[in-house]
């Protein structure tokens with residue numbers, strides 16, 4: 107009687123709406139003799155569930171079945187609509203079975219067990235069996251064994267999977283303790299993404315707070331639950347109802363959501379605590395001895411590590427044997443890092459086995475490998491944040507600037523000394539394009555930096571409008587203070603002198619006197635794209651060709667920056683407010699303060715200090731600190747969604763980070779309703795196919811890092827007929 111869902115699995119990948127549609131269809135299809143099998147949600151005594159078959163709850167919300175991870179098999183439950191089939195519960199997490207010769211049985215005595223060829227049956231409901239019973243997967247995600255009355259009605263629940271949580275809390279599940287039975291409800295993270303065994307972190311309810319422990323030591327706590335919210339959890343969602351119960355029988359916490367809403371809270375293997383789509387309660391690796399985030403427990407760093415030390419994944423030259431190895435397979439990377447950090451002589455660590463368990467540690471300072479070196483090995487190297495703060499590319503930038511200034515000096519001299527030498531003068535003129543302005547001349551141009559001339563304010567200082575004696579209008583960016591970052595930005599922005607492209611802003615000159623650092627640009631009269639996108643009146647006035655021109659222009663500017671300019675750069679902070687518009691509404695990318703140079707052949711992303719703008723930056727940027735051309739591709743995807751929808755990725759009134767624009771775009775895409783996302787002012791008779799293609803390209807851009815197209819791909823896809831089908835956005839790949 108058990109249907110094979112296998113045939114439909116590819117449809118299910120297409121997302122919730124469509125998946126569910128096919129689910130229904132499979133039961134309605136052929137009318138007459140019901141050839142299509144009804145999906146059952148329960149197992150009766152004497153029946154079994156074969157390895158390849160699935161149980162589906164009555165409304166189709168949850169699915170139960172066997173799955174394979176790294177050659178081992180497990181029984182688990184997942185949201186039917188979850189394209190990643192991320193398991194919300196695993197029956198035999200620390201007791202995997204090998205092979206596929208297994209099935210789930212409810213025997214004549216009411217014992218629920220996994221029978222497999224590799225050993226004794228794994229019994230799930232040991233002392234809670236009854237002859238007349240049934241095992242049912244409910245729409246809450248709870249898998250229950252109930253005793254039945256003789257008329258078939260339910261007498262009582264004997265066993266339930268909610269009593270044995272793994273790493274996920276579903277609505278209605280309890281965290282806490284049953285004082286009568288001693289039953290303890292807590293979550294334990296997986297060891298890593300491949301190994302569901304209980305890992306480094308646990309989540310408990312202590313009667314007033316949620317507490318995450320790391321190997322038994324308090325790591326983070328939520329603060330007390332008051333007025334429907336926790337002190338240290340910034341949920342701006344009113345979608346949750348928290349329940350805290352304390353009576354003679356039990357002390358527990360539980361939450362609920364509106365009927366039918368999909369929701370889960372997951373404790374991940376790096377101590378991250380997320381809700382359904384990755385909205386953070388606790389960031390991965392958030393609490394270490396150096397940063398004090400709200401809720402983090404105080405951890406004393408070892409005395410030898412006085413500055414902030416962090417782990418960086420680095421390629422080092424063949425490191426020889428580690429000085430210490432621990433083959434305990436219940437240890438994961440997170441444990442190895444904690445052990446290494448607390449041992450003064452440890453310089454690097456890694457896991458031992460291919461399933462990333464066990465720990466090995468190094469003592470020596472390990473030489474970094476270069477691209478192409480033989481015998482390299484990737485390790486997690488403990489580096490002081492001083493080194494991280496000034497990564498190697500800063501030195502390249504400084505070197506390039508020094509060389510540039512030197513050449514500037516040489517050319518100035520040579521021009522002065524050899525008037526009339528046409529060829530030389532031409533070269534010198536090239537460089538003369540960027541002038542050094544005196545402070546006095548800039549003050550004159552901007553009316554002494556008057557408030558009337560102020561046209562903007564950014565993270566790095568203020569921007570003033572000005573007029574040069576010849577009548578040319580300029581924008582002056584006055585960097586505030588001589589902070590390290592201000593200086594880096596000054597150095598950085600002047601690098602775009604070398605970047606001549608119609609979609610990049612043109613730098614006219616700079617001013618550097620005393621403490622003042624200023625950059626002088628052409629003034630663009632039409633303001634920035636942010637003001638255009640989110641102003642309904644200005645949107646209305648814009649014709650279709652202008653939108654096309656803006657989108658293509660940004661894509662081409664980025665492609666030039668990544669691939670065709672003399673320095674290969676990543677912008678690193680692309681967003682609507684950084685795109686300026688000239689007279690003819692041509693877009694010009696500006697604000698290169700965070701740009702960085704990368705080597706063209708470099709496949710590994712760089713790690714660096716986080717400076718980008720939330721919402722526009724891809725998840726790997728926040729979780730791993732990775733920055734590569736793909737970072738800009740992601741930001742471009744977000745920007746396109748903002749353009750077509752007229753909605754902000756992060757609404758201004760709301761510090762919420764749940765990125766509903768992306769969620770909504772993906773949902774509508776899955777339902778084939780993408781046009782619903784589009785601002786009605788934009789859709790015209792000729793534009794619908796084009797707009798749907800744009801949304802498709804945008805979704806491709808916000809996929810996982812490795813799936814994202816390059817900027818050149820994007821440029822050609824904007825014109826081509828059929829870009830490929832997008833995979834789910836990166837924010838859905840819970841890490």
Ligand SMILES: *[C@@H]1O[C@H](CO)[C@@H](O)[C@H](O)[C@H]1NC(C)=O
Nearest residue numbers: 151152212213214215216217
């Ligand atoms: C039920 O339990 C009895 C006693 O433990 C055992 O002898 C019998 O084999 C069991 N029946 C089934 C169907 O497993």
Ligand SMILES: *[C@@H]1O[C@H](CO)[C@@H](O)[C@H](O)[C@H]1NC(C)=O
Nearest residue numbers: 178301303435459460461463
């Ligand atoms: C991980 O790999 C090691 C070595 O192959 C093995 O002993 C261990 O059982 C594995 N753990 C799991 C949970 O797969």
